[in-house]
Amino acid sequence: MKQLLLTSRIKSMAKKYAKELFADKRSDFIQPVDGLKNLIIDLQEVNDSLAEKDSYIKYLETIILDYPRLKNLNISKFTTCKRKYDKILEESKLTAKIKYRSADLPSIREERDKLKPVEGVFYEQIVNRMHYKDARLYLAPYMKMLGVQTCVYCNNSEAVYSDGLDEAYYHFDHWLPKDKYPFLCVCFYNLYPCCSNCNGHKLDGKKGSFCLYSKNVPVFDPFVFLIDRSALKNDDAQTLSVLFNARNKVDNDFRNDYNTVFRIEQFYNSPAKKRTCLQLIKLIDKHKGHYLTATDASVPGIADKDELWKEVLGVDENEENIFTDVNKKLKIDTAKDAKLI
């Protein structure tokens, strides 16, 4: 919904994540490279009828070779990398069924022959062997450090959930889907904290696909919320409407695609959200005069900007990062519209 500026801080986090990923695991943990090597053995030994078997093997060999780089692969290299993998094995073949035995295959052939193969989808086996589920636990502390607590697509819900055991965990979405980009399934830059509503919705293939990280400030914040109170009657929140617009005309198609996929306008026009909006504009109206005319702390009302953020907007003061609080973008945009910030 709003991009994060790709700073050297984020880059060093990605580097550290790549270095730490599964490094502390016990020796009985099957490291991704070993799990993938065993999948190659499965392809060689129990997949006689698989067409283009050599291409599947080459695909896995390439992931093994690239693995150290894939964990924090630069976003600008995603397309070239995808092209390389597509040349080895067509994208449509990734969903083919293959036979496999275990990620932990015995080294002796006779022992392996005793294991009964089962059938599974090729790309899913790659994702399992690369331990995407475990990787989330390594990525979560970095998202916490970055202050990303809400869904990056809607900013309407938290991306952090409790498991009921005092532990909080993140929901992640693969920005580039794992059925087409399995080699990026644990990549730092491909895993976005998101809510259960937005998880699974894809902009893939649509114009202007949303990328969380931006090198450039101009494309930082392509959307803007506007609370339309022109039809407000009798303080009835339901007569308000929340508009979700592209900041610039050029981004209109992007906005339309985005809204179709994530149903932003629909979510932000729910009865509960409209009540939040009414409270927000009332608070802003109440404090606006004081804030704009206050010259020092002796003037009644809110003169201090930090206080404004906390008391009126109910969010932290970091304007660049909207993902620290739910509804933060809506609040900032509304305060800006009122010329409060």
Ligand SMILES: [Zn+2]
């Ligand atoms: Zn969401």
